[in-house]
Amino acid sequence: MKVANLQLEGLLMAVAAVNNALVRKRLLTIDDIDRALKTAEASFKGDERLFEDMSPANRDAVCFPLQQQSVRSRRAAVFRADQAGRDHQTALQRPDVKGA
Numbered sequence: 792m793k794v795a796n797l798q799l800e801g802l803l804m805a806v807a808a809v810n811n812a813l814v815r816k817r818l819l820t821i822d823d824i825d826r827a828l829k830t831a832e833a834s835f836k837g838d839e840r841l842f843e844d845m846s847p848a849n850r851d852a853v854c855f856p857l858q859q860q861s862v863r864s865r866r867a868a869v870f871r872a873d874q875a876g877r878d879h880q881t882a883l884q885r886p887d888v889k890g891a
Contacts, residue, residue: 803856807863814864824864832857 813819832854836842842850 799856803859803863806856806860807867810860810864811867814867821864821867825861828857828861828864 810819810824814821814824835853836850845853
């Protein structure tokens with residue numbers, strides 16, 4: 792894999808971690824983040840001067856990180872919801888915890 796691809800992957804992981812922290816601290820919702828990413832993508836696509844001067848492959852490359860972050864945010868939300876359900880189930884199985 793090329794170094795630039797690895798660097799991009801690292802950057803995506805860092806941004807995803809920050810996004811997750813913002814959601815955990817209830818400063819933003821996943822929908823807020825998703826909306827911001829979609830707005831950034833629409834803004835790029837709406838700049839005809841930039842958009843028209845690029846090949847379709849280059850336009851896709853610019854939009855890829857925005858789309859990836861949206862997918863990562865959604866996956867993290869599903870994981871957290873699943874984990875919370877398991878934690879609740881585990882707590883109910885403890886003898887010192889009664890009912891939900």
